[in-house]
Amino acid sequence: MSLPHAILTALVEKPSSGLELTRRFDKSIGYFWSATHQQIYRELGKLERDGLIRALPSPVPARGQKKEYEVLPDGRAELARWTAAPQEPKTLRDPLLLRLRSAAVVGTDGVDTELRRHLDLHRQQLETYRDIEKRDFPPERDAVPDRLRRAVLQAGIDLETFWVEWLERTLSELDR
Amino acid sequence: MSLPHAILTALVEKPSSGLELTRRFDKSIGYFWSATHQQIYRELGKLERDGLIRALPSPVPARGQKKEYEVLPDGRAELARWTAAPQEPKTLRDPLLLRLRSAAVVGTDGVDTELRRHLDLHRQQLETYRDIEKRDFPPERDAVPDRLRRAVLQAGIDLETFWVEWLERTLSELDR
């Protein structure tokens, strides 16, 4: 159950409307937890019903009208509880690895094209992360929250680096 | 839609019953695509209805009786199609990274305990993969299918290595 907590985190950082949240997920948050606007609206409804967030008072409460949410004390408490609670690490589940395994039994025709395409995409993503690193993390920012956010970005950089190197090696293994 | 293709791959490797598949997923296949027996039975039903697999003729077709499946030509064709077809890389979506981001706003109390626990688990998993490597991939096995299967295992090893190193670094960042 991570989506509600992703939303709570975003709203603690800054109260927002559904669409603003969607845009923020498309940018920074979505790099490690993506969500569509449909998911976000559905979850905002639940969080409000459960008393974890509330809509800021607005003169015109109608459809098509912007609606800002903020986190209530119960929501902040739930977020703190969830953040430190024991959770099992996500088990690996990756379609590309599965496809290589299946290529071992049905043949490798066309697989290398896909591997090369993925290599390109991962190189692009790696570049994007490096740009964010330059832009958002100058050396002078070194408080604990900055170090945490930086560690998260570093995980993204390391994972993309892994994919790039692994794909390069696997492609050269296939060409032998 | 990866589960049906994971099952097709497993059945091409070796015709099996539902429970045998479940055990095989718990061992090798599940290391990069896990599935429970409920998912497997449901999917076997669909694959049979769609004419991609068939149950081997059996004298006693009753509940509680073992039922073996094999892949039909249509199933093999579909598997080959899917293996080479363009698919987008999975976007990163990891609860632990999300929790670090939220720790940046609600505080880091108790987070280090979780990080240490995960570090332990990833070290164990890495050891498991290295054991499989020694057992299943002696240097003399070097045909293309072997190289592919080995590349998949290598991805698992590299990913666990990433987690171990990243967690070590992040923990020392937090302790500073």
Added chain:
DNA sequence: TAATGCATGTAACGAGTTACATGATTTG
């Protein structure tokens, strides 16, 4: 006023998870 963009939603579906149910076979 027609079209475009902003903003909030609904509906339907597929996939994964958890809990439970049922029959057959082995073994103490």
Added chain:
DNA sequence: CAAATCATGTAACTCGTTACATGCATTA
């Protein structure tokens, strides 16, 4: 024969995805 184990399933729920619907505001 009772209990444990093997084997196959059902049911209910959550989460993520895709497609579509509705209302308001701006501007060409």
